[in-house]
Amino acid sequence: MRPNFEPMSLVARVKEATAAALESINKLPFYADDVVVSTTKPEFEGDYTVVLFSLVKRLGKQPEALGNELGAWLTVNHGDLFTAFNVIKGFLNLTLADSVLLAGLETPAVFRPTPSSARKVMVEYSSPNTNKPLHLGHLRNNFLGWSVAEILKAAGHDVRKTCIVNDRGIHICKSMIAWQLFGDGATPQSTTIKGDHLVGDYYVRCETAIKEQYETLLGQTKKNDYSGIEPEAVDKLQALHAAIDSLDPDKEKEKRQKLVEERKELLRAQTPIMLKARQMLVDWENGKPEVIELWKKMNAWVYKGFDETYKRIGTDFDKTYYESETYLLGRRFVDMGVERGVFFRKEDGSVWIDLTAEGLDEKLVLRKDGTSVYITQDLGLAHQKYEEFPYDQSIYVIADEQNYHMKVLKLILQKLDMPYAGGIEHLSYGMVELPSGRMKSREGTVVDADDIVAEMVRESETRTAEKSNPQDFTPEELTALYETIGLGALKFFLLKVDPKKKMVFNPEESIDFHGFTGPFIQYTHARLRSILRKESPAASTGAASPLFRLEKELMLLLEQYPAILQEAASSFSPAVIANYIYAVARTCNSFYTEHKVLKAESEEKKQLRLRLCERTADTIREGMHLLGIRVPERM
RNA sequence: GGCCCGGUAGUUCAAUGGAUAGAAUAGGAGUUUCCUAAACUCUAGAUACAAGUUCGAUUCUUGUCCGGGCUACCA
Incomplete structure (x- = not known):
């Protein structure tokens, strides 16, 4: 038992x-x-x-x-x-028996987990880069991570929410160099552009410059002019030019295409602006004061912007890690791994792990110049997190394009016999796509997070104006209501789908406010509260048998809440909650359309239905809270 | 090429190996003397294909076809 x-x-x-x-x-x-x-x-x-x-x-x-x-x-x-x-x-x-269901209504639906099953769980999500603002994909990530953390908390676990900020690397230097070259001292204050967007603009500006300079270099090197190109790249380029010219564009299309891509990468790295960016990265690593100062200044702009966005969408963290502070931590794993024979060193000094026995490839863990790669940094961070919070489980909310990376990370830690390796879980979620396919920053098809939030709030304003009587609300209440509904629609839209599956977002049709949506559930809650404002249920519901079909159906559903919460917690799936809450709301709507509450046929029935309304409203509020969605008293 | 996902109504999503595959939306038809019509009721419409395992397959296995991802000394 x-x-x-x-x-x-x-x-x-x-x-x-x-x-x-x-x-x-x-x-x-x-x-x-x-x-x-x-x-x-x-x-x-x-x-x-x-x-x-x-x-x-x-x-x-x-x-x-x-x-x-x-x-x-x-x-x-x-x-x-x-x-x-x-x-x-x-x-x-x-x-x-009716009596079983009626008895269930008397006890609160609060779930108390067994202390023995409680785990220490770390949930990492959001993981922004400081060179550009958040986009729709980040929103799915944030909503998922936050919600999973709250679900696990509600299920009785000890949860720590964390965020790793990718605040260093070549991409940041791209924004920095473009700002130096083209910025003319622009600041968020002088331009009234939100800091993260401003920095993102210069990242785009850098990409544009690379593209232009690449075209120039391509033409120049085709004419055998290699001035400005690093000596070690010249031979490779000459070979590539020759190889590409020798291939028939029609008959050997694929092979040629591959070489053209390779040449493009090589040339892009040789553009003057990229050479400057790379120099800047070296200077940053060497701690050159003016570079560090610029980096701090621009990152500060970005963090201010992120904070605004996080605050608006209701995301928070218990602890934020910065890659600039953790990226060197993995180094000691390299020596340890070599010592234990888990890693091996090649002649050029680079260090690798052979995962071919596991059906994977050989994976680099240290460059020949002795610097860490991404996976090495993650090894260090995993260890650091464990030292600070000895977790049973560490959940990484990361898009499914990194399945391979996460598999390797866990495998390496297991081979190194790290005690926390088994607890590493990749909550791998599908990408948010547009009807035209994947969002691409290069093609400018990325849906910006701030933009979409603002649009949803505007949309909720328009719709509320059609439906409600604004005179019933103060201006402050209205502003809050629009935020609640707009964000509710967006969050519900992104969370109702199984996290593992990729999903399609259609900006034209935007997000609906009818049917299987956040606002539908919010509306149900508001109507229930409206009834309950007129009359609260008495202490005891009395004998209200026999129960009608819809009464019973709703009671059966409400009784399942603790089990649903457990299922959501064990499968890391807010979608389970979303689907359940929707079923509750829909059943409740049918129920109170069919049966009168305040004008019920008997006092017993009235009390039963009031109690049902109260329990339903509570369950909706609780469930929606786990999704990070507020529910209004009126709308 | 190798490895990993996915393919369900026009569209967006559901379905611990169980009954006649559920919803929403778009379409058609209705419901406001009755607690808020962002609601409710009715209607029509789908498991890519082919084998196999099973009393029973959307679900498991294999093959085919079609999408997507990964396969960087980027992060």
Whole structure:
């Protein structure tokens, strides 16, 4: 028997009762997990259904006979739980007693996890780069990470939210050099452009310059003029030019295309502005004061911008790591790995790990010049995090394009026998795509986070103006309401889809406010609160049997909340909550359209329905909170 | 080439190996003397293809076709 810190769910009780019945009838051991239970399809009589097929083989009985036998035993021995049954084909449909559901309404739906199952969990998400503002993909990441952390907390775990800021590297230097060259001293104050956007603008400016200079260099080197090119690149370029010219553009298209790409990369790295950016990176690593100062200044602009965005979308972290402070931490792993024979050193001094036995490749962990690569830095950071917060589980919310990287990270730590290696989980989520395909910053098809949030809020304003009477609200209330609805629509849209799946965002059609949406659920909540403002349920609901179908359906749904929360926590899926809350809201809408609450046919029914409204509103508020979505009292 | 994902109504998403594959939206038809019509009710519409395992397959296995990602001494 498991310790009962939580009220056992009805499904669990059905399973245990059925297992007991099987054991009693057949004198064989059965466990609750042997029993498959699902909700009964609406076209059949009953609430929960036991699937008999899986039991038939073991017992050597006909499904119908087994079902009747079980149903009879259960209604006799568990009359408190079941009032009726029927058997159709291989399914035993059981009808639950009204009293069981009514009793459930008396206790609060708060879930208390068992202390023994509580884990220390670190959740890392957001992971922005400081060279450009946040975009739609970051929003999915932020909403997911924040929500998963809250779900795990609600399920009783000790959770630490973290963020790793990628604040160093060549991409930052690109923004810095472009600002130096073209910025003319521009600041967020002087331009009234949000800091992260301003820095992002110079990143784009740098990319433009690279493109132009690349074209120039291409023409120049084709004419055999290699002035300004680093000596070690000249030979390679000459070889590439020759190779490309020798290939037939039609017959050997693919091969040629590959070489052209290679030449492009090489030439881009040789453009004057890139040479300057690379020099800047070297200067940064050497701590050259004026470079560090510029870097600090521009990063400060970006952080101010990020803070605004984070505040607006409701993201927060317990701890922020900066790559500039952690990127050297992985070095010691390299020596350790070589010592233990997990890594090997090549003649040129570079260090590798051979993962071919695991079906992967050889992976570089240290460059020949002795500097760390991405994976080395992540090794160091994983260790650092563990020292600060000895986690049982460390969840990385990172897009699925990094599946390979994360696999390698975990594998290396396992090979190094790190105690925390097993707890590393990649919450791999699909990319947000446009109808035209993937968002590409090069092609300017990236949906900016601030823009889309602003647009959603504007849209909610327009729609609210059509629906509500603005005179009912103060201006402050209206502003807050638009934020609540606009962000609710956006968050729900991004969280209702299974995290693992990629999803399509259509900016034309934007995000709906009807149907399976945040505002639909917010609206349901507001209407429920509106009823409850007029009258609160009394202390006891009294006897309101028999229950109507919709009353019962709603009660059954509400009873499932703790189980749903557990499922969401174990699968790291806010979508489970979103789907559930939507089902609750939809069922509740049908319910109070069909049955009057305040003008109910009897006092008992009125009290029952008021209690149901209250419980539904609470469940919606709680569930939406786990998604980071506020619910209004009125709208 | 190798490895990893995915393919469900026109569209966007659901479905611990279980009954007649659910929703939303777009389409068609209705519901405001009754607690907010951002709602409710009805209607029509889908598992890429082919084998296999199974009492039963959207789900598991294999193959084919079609998308996407990764396969950097970038991060």
